[in-house]
Amino acid sequence: MKRIHTIYKTLVAAAILLGLASCEKLDEGSDGVVASATFYSDENTLDAGIIGIYGTLRRNTWGLDNYSHFSGADDLTSRLGSNKWVVLESDQFAKTAGNSWATNDYNGNYQAILACNSYIADAHPEDVEEAVLNAAHANAYFIRGLCYFRLATSFGDVPMPLDPIPDLELSLTPKREVMAQVIKDLEFAVKWAVNDRDSNPMVSNGRVSRTAAKAFLAKTYMQLTGYPYNETDKWERVKELTGEIISDGVYSLTDDFAHSFQDPHQINKEVIFAHIMSRESWPIITQNRVYGFRWANWMDLYMEWTYFNNFPEGYRKEFSTATEGNQFFDEFQNPVVTKYTWGTRAPNSTDPVDHVFEHTWQTSNDRIAMRYAEVLLMHAEASANLGDLDTALEELNMVKRRAYAKGATKQAEVASLEPGFWMTADPEIDYTLAELSTPELMIDAIVNERAYEFLGEISGNRWLDLVRLEKVAEANAGRDSREVPLIGDPSDKNLWFTPIPATETTLNPNLN
Structure with a gap:
């Protein structure tokens, strides 16, 4: 292939x-x-x-x-003015068919x-x-x-x-x-599907693999377990599919959370599927505008204050967010997402705020659509729903340990940690069964971990979680007064889906 x-x-x-x-x-x-x-x-x-x-x-x-x-979730927002209304409609629960x-x-x-x-x-x-x-x-x-x-x-x-x-x-x-x-x-x-990446994740291949298909199939079944379907019997299938990926032992977490977002080709043991991008790829022009200046200099999206304040401390937060020393925070006063400000070339600096670009507003950096961390947390949530709290706890703690990285704030510090450090129990950071003694408590902790692990990643994981768990209104209840004001009611489920574009309904009234 x-x-x-x-x-x-x-x-x-x-x-x-x-x-x-x-x-x-x-x-x-x-x-x-x-x-x-x-x-x-x-x-x-x-x-x-x-x-x-x-x-x-x-x-x-x-x-x-x-x-x-x-952006109706509690993680991402935008700013008033300019051309940011296309993001703010969702954030304010005022979606229109003209977006x-x-x-x-x-x-x-x-x-x-x-x-x-x-x-x-x-x-x-x-x-x-x-x-x-x-x-x-x-x-x-x-x-x-x-x-x-x-x-x-x-x-x-x-x-x-x-x-x-x-x-x-x-x-x-x-x-x-x-x-x-x-x-x-x-x-x-x-x-x-036939793809060498089913046995070797270090192969550069943007085609479908059986692993990727299983992961997205599990994600589909997981969405069916909640609103508006509520098919809780699908958790068995989620656990089965993700369990097969885990037991294969081909994919794994990387030691450095940041690495997946810096490598211009996302070739590592964590990235299961990415949209491969190349700025010079005539006749298939696939350069990526999700990375680079869209986040670094244009700043279409920011973080909400409550989300930022609740973001667990550690390396993942240091890499993913910024306030002090960022010109856009100074101007617009919302926390800045730095997770996607890497250009095609990774910077020489170990400071996650200091970035070097090959291109100005387009990059060859691939767009990640599925990581092993998501498979691990899907399996953990399925396990918790099925009463296997021991498995859920260990998988949740693996992601949490990697994110905290022993309190590191620089890549050089993470590089000095023992390889696979996140597989070893860490009393300083781990949850315990005494804390998460019921499926409900365990699931809440897993969903909370997902909220910060997948900040801004494709398909809106945080939003999908809030919809399927019917927690959209709850998440918006703690909205900081500094955010743009709400127009619609987050508890109105009719506002959770985007209207079919007016350009389509005008041409075909059957879509109304």
């Missing part, structure tokens, strides 16, 4: 035209471009189509657009979905072994499942095209049916 670097540019360009530029079937002989069903003639063209689909996905995940859904970031996110996901639909329908070249064909299709099913998960958890009921020809009169599909399709697509990927 490493053929991405050896396919001729002409094949890649053809794949772009077939999978990206249009989701309609092209007529044979139209200016040298053939119908997609005709294009897929052998294993090389099969692979070229997958390259094109990943290009579509990554071009549409390189901005901050999906944060427009998630440009939400519209971009909606359109981008559907562009990738329609490219996947075309590939699944048409990429069936003769004389290609079934196992090879299914391994290639596993990528399309995985991407489609991932996109539908993001759409259903952000917008709720959404149209669910599964055909390559767009239906301009398609109606909304209930979100539970969409989640069922997510499960079906990810299960195909679990069964058929």
Whole structure:
């Protein structure tokens, strides 16, 4: 599956035209471009189509657009004025159908979905072994499942095209049916994906692996355990899937929390799946604007004060946050997120506030979508829900120890710690069973750890946790008076999902 670097540019360009530029079937002989069903003639063209689909996905995940859904949580906010209203709508519980970031996110996901639909329908070249064909299709099913998960958890009921020809009169599909399709697509990927990263995480490969498919499948089932589905029987499946990843022993926490966010290619034992970015990658332009100046100099997003004040002390907080000595804090008076201010090259300094960039506002730094820490905490929460408090406690403490890093504040200090220090009990930082003696107490501690471990990471983990646990209003009850004032009521569940963009409902009234 490493053929991405050896396919001729002409094949890649053809794949772009077939999978990206249009989701309609092209007529044979139209200016040298053939119908997609005709294009897929052998294993090389099969692979070229997958390259094109990943290009579509990554071009549409390189901005901050999906944060427009998630700032109603208690972690992220923005500032008044300028063009920050696209973030503040969610933060103030006043989402509208005219939000440009939400519209971009909606359109981008559907562009990738329609490219996947075309590939699944048409990429069936003769004389290609079934196992090879299914391994290639596993990528399309995985991407489609991932996109539908993001759409259903952000917008709720959404149209669910599964055909390559767009239906301009398609109606909304209930979100539970969409989640069922997510499960079906990810299960195909679990069964058929072929990727060296299933045995060696140090391999650079942005394709789907069985490990990644299992992790996202577990995340889907976990979302079903709470609001608005409340299918608590799904915890067994969450524990099973994450337990398989843990028992495989291929992935693990890194000793340095910061490392995953500094490495421009996210090649380490913790990153299970990342959207691979490259600033110079014609014809697939996938440069990343989530990292770099979006956080360092443009400052679209900040932290809320209550969240910052409650952030557990230690290395993770030192790396992820800043107040003193930051010009944007001095100007706007909200804590600054420094976790994503790394450019393509890691800085020479060990100071987590001092950064060096290869590019000004675009970077080749990959965008992490799934880390082993998330697998570990999903397994811990499933264990707690199923009454296995011993397992939950140890896994929770592993993440907590790594975050605290023996009280280190600099990378040089973390580097001097014993490798795997987070696997050894630490009475100074560990929770005990006496403290977390019930499933409820244990789950609260796990969810709290997730709140700080995944600050600002893709798909809005904090927001999804608050929704599924129906704690949106509770989290906003402690809102600091310095934050922008609320407009809507956080307890109104109708405000938890983003409206379908007006650009879509105007064209298709069936989406109202």
